[in-house]
Amino acid sequence: MTWNWKQPGWPNFSYDSKALESLEPQFLVQAGEFVGTCKHMGADDQETLKIELISEEAVKTSEIEGEILNRDSVQSSLRHQLGLGPARPGIDPAERGISEMMVDLYRNFGPALDDATMFAWHKMLLAGDKKISVIGGYRTHEDPMQVGSGPDYKRTVHFDTPPSSRMQAEMARFNAWFNDTAPGGKNPLPALTRAGIAHLYFVCIHPFEDGNGRIGRALAEKSLAQNLSQPSLIALAYTIERKRKDYYAALERNNKELEITAWLTYFANTILEAQRNTIKRVDFFVIKAKFYETFRGQFNERQDRVIARMFKEGIDGFKGGLSAENYISISKTSRATATRDLQDLVEKGALTKTGELRHTRYFLKLGDAAGD
Template sequence: MWTWQHQDWPSFRYDTEAFRPQVETFHLKSERLMGRIEALPADLQADAVIGLMLSEAIKTSAIEGESLDRDSVRASLLQLIAQDSVAPRHQDEKAAGAAALMVDVRKHWAEPLDDALLGRWQSMVVVHQPLSLVMRGLYRNAPEPMRIVSGVYGRERIDYEAPPAATVYQEMALLLDWYNRTNPLTAKPAEVISGPVRAAIAHAWFELIHPFDDGNGRVGRAIADHALSQSLGYPTLACLATAIERNRRQYYEALQQISRGSLDLNPWIAFFIDAVNQAQEVAREEIDFVLGKARFWERYAGQLNTRQSRMVSRVFAEGTKGFEGGISTRKYEAICKCSRATAYRDLSALVKMGVIEPLPGGGRNTRYQLRKAWPIDIHSTLERAPEVQR
């Protein structure tokens, strides 16, 4: 029996008091994260926020098995956020849609949810294809069951079957009424639910209804971000999708466990709030990366030649995970358009300067990584940056 077939559906059972310590941790981490952002110079604040959104746009798609081009997503974010007319243009609709979703969720965090807003978010992440039968911007209406299957062709296993399309609008009406009624910005005190718990319930409830033909996972995680933002009173900085992508298997297992029979959401909520708190740590790493990058250029200003600067910029463009496989002589040649001898000479100079260091076990084909030895000290940055917004 699927959970939505339970006679008490959708009267979920959960104990909000059981999660009080985790919720307190969430608010403490959120305050520290916002303080870390506000302590940065204004230009680095913008870089940090874009970096957080870039990571989320890429990872929320990666959870669904979809790979996005990092440069294309970043270009779209620059165009949408900074109104940057010189940002590079591209034809990657998936990247543009993922970026648009991140921006729109942050823009409308304080507003109530409704069918139209959710439909807009779904249409952003589902690219139009002329011959596709997938509905964009509207809930599914096909008479065939909406099923999630796994396994090889001919031996598929039904992992989940959602409520029939004929009941989707009714199901969503119940969810949206509950969600907006418990909005901490407008709700009666007796109806307020702590942000992480409300986000966990809303995400689970939405995924169980599975109202769209496609894009449910990405829209569901956007709803969770929306709920967390409303609990904080400002757009959340937590990298929820990035944290979930790191624990993708456990995430799907947790969702599958709540899809069958029981209305008890306590195990799911415990898992989800842990992911939310991990997401704040991921965001802190992203913010420290932005500051570390700024400290690097400050330290090595004027010491690198054009080719070396190009290579370092290319590595930084990959984000916190760095350059996959490290920096090799061959990669240096390709990126900097130079000879092998020049690449070898430039890399050797970077090693002597302490910019890069060999990866372990290099042997004859030595590969390098950027050293992460530049101190992350926000207070020292503050002393040199009178323009900081306090």
């Protein structure tokens, strides 16, 4: 088996640009739709939405790598990083680190890419990790680095990376390519094409001992932001995480050849889906605000707590709906009180009810609040 980096033409990827001709304009149209929707929000709502979108990406890009973070801690750290309030005590270094990286990406997407930027991101991500020998620098170990999955006794190798001795030269070439293909560079590329190549190219080099996936996705978002001249805030990691197997399968299918049309088509469609997911989240945020305006002062403390918990689930909501048991657990109340509270919420028009007896489930009734 020959990996793409072992081939004579590396890293000159080839692809059929016509395969993306219909997709590139969609990206610009959807980016405009997102900006247009946000313009109708007040400044406070825009800040809140920004925190929600960035925190969701921070949590999901870590989850893809098997790291589960506390969303509230991430949001608290983000608010602190953005100067919107103090950070809560006891935040884990991983939660603080991913927040720092996401804020740096949000604020500093425009400057050219260099080693210092990625070393800073790496230090943020892996602060306090005792297992990594080089933090804030490219890997130097002599042992071959393999990307795989499964237990040690039955490990599947998806990819062999270039040796560590090549990292300085490989990354100098990568940085030069990234900057040359930026808007205003020597060889500018369309947004989806550039982001797709950047992500695959970087992941194939795999320059760090750990954190390559998270930094690779950050580079794709930096690329998109440069092409838009503003942060994209798209739900890229959220979208990838929902179909994680497809993501890894696409990477594995495209790390053995330099012809990458299939990869670019896959990644472009993933970005477009991520944009649509972001627009759905913005719509959900607006509907949430209208919902609370409609029912202001009508809920008791228990109902407020449960409604807030339902909204916290986001656009996916409670899987299968809210049950009476869920209500009892969240509100810390009796079954009789839960029954009365739920019936009251249905009568007020805040929830809809489906099923009977133990199959009864409740859902937020958002149509009326949205004006539908």
